[in-house]
Amino acid sequence: MKKFLALALALIMMLAVSAPALAAQDAYVFWYTFGDVYLSTVRDAMDVEMKEEGLNAINQDANGQQATQTDQVNTALVSGASALVINVCESGSIGVAETLLNAAKAYDLPCVFFNRALSTDDAEVKALLDSYEKTVFVGTLFDQAGKMQGDMIGQYVLDNYDAIDLNGDGVITYVMFKGDEANQEAIFRTQYGVENADAILTAAGKPALKFYDEGNASKYLVDLNGTWSNTASFEYMQTILAQYNEANGNMVELVIANNDDMALGAVNALTVAGYNTGEEGAKVIPVFGVDATDAAKELIANGRMVGTIKQDNVGMADAVAHITANLVNGKDKFDALNENYTIVDGWMVAIPYAVYTGE
């Protein structure tokens, strides 16, 4: 009881001494996790871009937990934030985004979502975002990365068919690492990464890619923690190599990963087994990722990985910062937006991808 009294007394004191507010334009940026490599590059770029737009970016880490993020958003609202910029933790559950947007509405603040999808259903997202003037989603077209990755793989396999077909049976076996079971982008990347490659191969009269393990109906291996992590892919790859290798004549001949982190894990496991070491004459199993992280670029430069899809981190940060500033300053949200970005149906801004196979 004494403690409560002390606390209450202190509160009164503080109210008495509190100085008048400084009108700072704080844009709170909520990240689903600081642990994501690609997002870290966006965060660095975002700090710079926000400053250029005259905003002060305050970064918050939800560590993958929606509850933490929701708490942070609520706290930011009462702390006098000028704008909310949200990288939602739960992509695929529109209810979450709705809760967050409603909170922003109550304070009449700009609320920009970016990078992680709000739901699997575009119509649902459009309906939600159309309900409020000061919001928009900045992302990529979900299917684009997967499709580009598939095209890149198809072309590469076609060009190097015999070298890739280690056991010479005329069929290429592959493994696919999926980042998160329920994530919309992961689902598309998993689907198109193979479908588009197959389309190119079959058009050229070659057989379609074959998943290395015929017993696995889903045709992918997923990070059970949903964190797209290299740990997961490393462990999977190591387990695979114990059973599927050249000695058994069933070596996995191609590795496709939803992101570069997972590609990196696969490369590391291959290296342990003597592949993709980057040394002269070492056998290379082609590995493909998405994101073009610094680590992946280095692997590509060393010949230990073949290609990745570049997400434009600076473009993403620039678009988000620009739109946020527009909203804060009462301008039209798309005012003076870089023309490389595609505005989709008025609710979304899409940042284009690019193929990356080395400088």
Place this chain on the structure above:
Amino acid sequence: MQNFKALSNKDKGRYIANWMLDHAMIIIIILMAIYVQSQKPAFFKIPSLVNILSLTAVRLPMALGVAGCIILAGTDLSGGRVAGLTAFISAILLQKAGASGKFLPNLTPPNLLLVILAVMAIGAIVGLVNGFCMGKFKLHPFIVTLATQMITYGVYLTVSGSKQISSLDTSYTTSFVTKSLFKIGPTSVPMYVLLAIILTAIVWFIWNKTTFGKNMFAVGSNEEAARVSGVNVLLTIVGVFMMAGALYGYTGFVEAARLGGSTATLGLNYESDAIAAVVIGGVSFVGGTGKISGVILGVFMMQLIMSGMTFLGISGNVTYIIKGAVILVACILDMRKYMVKK
């Protein structure tokens, strides 16, 4: 304490130093709060206080459950995942009729009260397993609850197929759990604050006024003495863990509504936050001591710190360091009270 004036100057200094140390946690947090307030004057405005209050209300029930387990000189790690499971169950039972991709397509949302009781019962079942293994087989609570934590998560993943559930019925969300009791400016005080107050009152009553509550403290303080005095120790342990489980179940029910859906990460690490808050609130791992007021204060302080750091815009990295340090300091100060000075 004898007359303060009668003490020598040296003793006076020591007395003041001791007083400061005994109340160090509160002093540190007040200083922190003053600092935040000086930087961001909105910190101690009504909307912010209401926000901290709401956050406290969300975390409190789980902390109360864990506190019971810690009073038994045990611990409970299953809380977060139980909440995750019950959030999912609440969400599928109370999904909007006709929502696209509805998990249970033919179900019309049942009575809310039934759902609350059902999820609390599910939590209590996990608690039953926890308590029984501990009381009957003398297993360490850490290991038992670690195991049930994993099992609960596995059950959740199996049943849900990792599907995220949204489009909850409004009778559940905006018309009940997050319904505004009253508004202060744009900030509304939601229903779950009231629910937390009711639950806390019930738990207070159980702890302090019932034979079960007294037995809980006695078992935590000296299990053998309780056994010799004819207390059914097994039943007491099972009861405490079942009560905790029921509170975790309730937490899941509120969280799904508050967040607008249920997902695989919901509940992750909730138990660590709850344990930390309970320890800050002076419930000792030594067992046998703890007060409801302490638990409330602990959760409140934890939220005050978290909220303060959000206000200051401190990066996530530093947040972890501060949070960890606060827990460590709280534990040291707590043990200091139990250390007999020689």
Place this chain on the structure above:
Amino acid sequence: MAEQNILLRMEGICKTFPGVKALDNAQLTVRKGTVHALMGENGAGKSTLMKCLFGIYSKDAGHIYLDGKEINFKNSREALDNGVAMVHQELNQALKRNVMDNIWLGRYPKMGSGKLPVVSEKKMYDATMKVFDELGVKVNPKTVMSTMPVSQRQMVEIAKAVSFNSKIIVLDEPTSSLTETEVEHLFEIINMLRDRGCGIIYISHKMEEILRISDDVTIMRDGQYIATRAAKDLTMDEIIRLMVGRELTNRFPPKDNVVSNENIMEVQGITAMYSHLKDVSFSLKKGEILGVAGLDSSGRTELLENIFGYATRKSGKLFKNGKPIGNKTSRESIQNGFALLTEERRATGIFGILNIQENTVISSLKKYLNYGFVLSNKKMAEKTKWSIDAMHIKTPSQKTKIRSLSGGNQQKVILGRWLLTQPDILLLDEPTRGIDVGAKYEIYQLILDLAKQGKSVIMVSSEMPELLGVCNRILVMSGGRLAGEVNADTATQEEIMTLAAKYA
């Protein structure tokens, strides 16, 4: 003895543990309205017999009758409900809870008609006060147990037994932590219970007490019943003879140590930081056995702990051989040649689950290193063997767990441990507490031998005959201060008592 006067009869009780016949046809008959002392050396089977009564052990053979009806309790709660209660030597209480919570634990008075499990604090308070008033116990029922001294906690435990309307109350070493006045109070309570018709089974090693308070005495040896006599027909020597099975006329070995004139230690005005110990000064001579007497909370233990640096000193100086020493921590004191045998053997003395060798070498590990960092099993075994031989420790092997030894043998192991650190000054706090008569004699002999080797001993004890019988000089503490000093060869118990009450 008329049959209707018999409250409890245990006959033909046998209990065998693997390898040991703990009870062999033991018997005990307690009359209504009497205090019945149960005596025997440690290991004689007293506590096993009591455990059979309370159903903690199931007996192999024999019968127990309470009020003429055969009983067979399954647990101590059932015994309690049938009016058989025990106050254990080592109090088993929920220390964080208050007095009345402890008394009514397991049977809290309930609100209203008692159908709901809601506790009535008021009923509980009133019932507690009623028992306390009857017994003349002055304790606030709302006090938290851990804040009370052991003596009061024991009173609470007795009150708890009384609150069950017990017909039989077993008191196990009830006075081991009580001061003289508290003992008097306890005896009043016992007399009152006796007048009510209760049967008290009184287990103790203190013969003076037993002869004073008890009506009947049953003596056991090696798990067997030896004799039951009326207390008024017994002498101390007779009891000892029955207990040990041989003549033991002298309780103390001859005091043949030579005290030198040389001061080994000088204590100047030590005052404790966290206890009431205040301004104590004295000196200790080489080869001297210095006793410290006083009531339970007179600061005896605190004095030793302050000298040893186990407790924090606020002021005061220590000199050894004329040179100032710090003794700020136990480590430093050990390096300075001090050793402290603590009062609570189980809590701060032994490592119960470790074996005798580990318990012996723990304080002197550095001496057994090979190459500076590898512990030599050979060296440790040698030193442990030395200790076992020198202390006459009765143990099957060095690898025996210490907790399976009797109290006396445990104490000898610890004494051996300290001797291996080669101390000059031994601080012994209640070295014979809870140890049976035969073993006490051996401990006294060891203490004297040490003094004869030129070591100095400070010995705290609550038993005045022991201090008078073993020490050369006795300091008397009172209320945290030094009340005076007496010559042990000439002083009387009355003299010491007068001093002990000086500042109390």
